[in-house]
Amino acid sequence: MIVITGATGNTGRSAAEKLLEAGERVRAIGRNAEKLQALAHKGAEPLAGDVLDSGFLARAFSGADVAYLMIPPNMTSKDPRGEQERVTDxxxxxxxxxGIKRVVVLSSIGADKSERTGPVVGLHNFEEKIKDIGGVNALFLRPTYFMENHLAQIPVIKAMGIMAGTIRANLKMAQIATRDIAQATADALRERDFEGHQTRELLGPREITFEEAATIFGRTIGRPTLKYQQVANSMAAMGMRQMGLSDEGVRLFLEMADALNDRWMKPLETRSEVNTTPTTMEQFASDVFAPAYNRTA
Ligand SMILES: NC(=O)c1ccc[n+]([C@@H]2O[C@H](COP(=O)([O-])OP(=O)(O)OC[C@H]3O[C@@H](n4cnc5c(N)ncnc54)[C@H](OP(=O)(O)O)[C@@H]3O)[C@@H](O)[C@H]2O)c1
Structure with missing residues (x-):
């Protein structure tokens, strides 16, 4: 039995689907029983509950061979870091x-650092808490920046005709589609080829700037002149507050962007066949970004 937390989210849902297709038994965890039904129809055992309830989680893990653990993001919370600590406790x-003996943990590049990486500090601490438990084999997946983060630009493009943020426009950065994280997760959960404590970076197909991403998205959505513009922290903060982020959520995001800009937060591995994943920004643009853009009024 394989337990998947965040089973209705980007990485969890797709990992669960791949495992079910491969004939594995999957216990799918999320808060909402109705949302879990799609996976139940595909053969998963749905189990609704809150990751803050450790009794519920212990029951979910009991009798399982391996579990996928992820911290649900909650940047609208007044205290996102405090919530991360409560979830990881x-x-x-x-x-x-x-007594489960094997876990795959969704972490991030930058989780090697204990400070100045915004929400990624919570992932660093998560890794440490799992390492402190004796006798558990843990694989810490450390993906780079999600391509899906660009979906938040859709309302900005519709309102202002540009993409905007605090990441440097010409910063070459590895970016990954969550479907590739799901594939790596499903593979690791099936193969269970890790002992002790291991980290595995997942770096997307290549390094790419936000300027280049804007050109690719623009071409795909029929706005060939679309540009990305780096804006001041104060301006980005205003936009993030409008999207519902709390003041502390905004502060953490800005800290993470600074950490990416000055390369405090970066992959530790050199690019290789092992950490390179297949989905390109062009594929992401046509499969995910453009359909989402066209669905938005
Ligand atoms: N964005 C990036 O660039 C990046 C990079 C590296 C790592 N990460 C990490 O990736 C993770 C996000 O992964 P993702 O995109 O797969 O997540 P996601 O799509 O936001 O999914 C969150 C999942 O958690 C469930 N959930 C939310 N609150 C819950 C609760 N209290 N109890 C139980 N389940 C709950 C949600 O389902 P319901 O709402 O149905 O309950 C959903 O299935 C974060 O930990 C983030 O730090 C992100």
């Missing part, structure tokens, strides 16, 4: 109590 207590 809950996960650690449940891993201990259930």
């Amino acid at each position: 809950s996960f650690a207590a449940a891993v201990k109590k259930s």
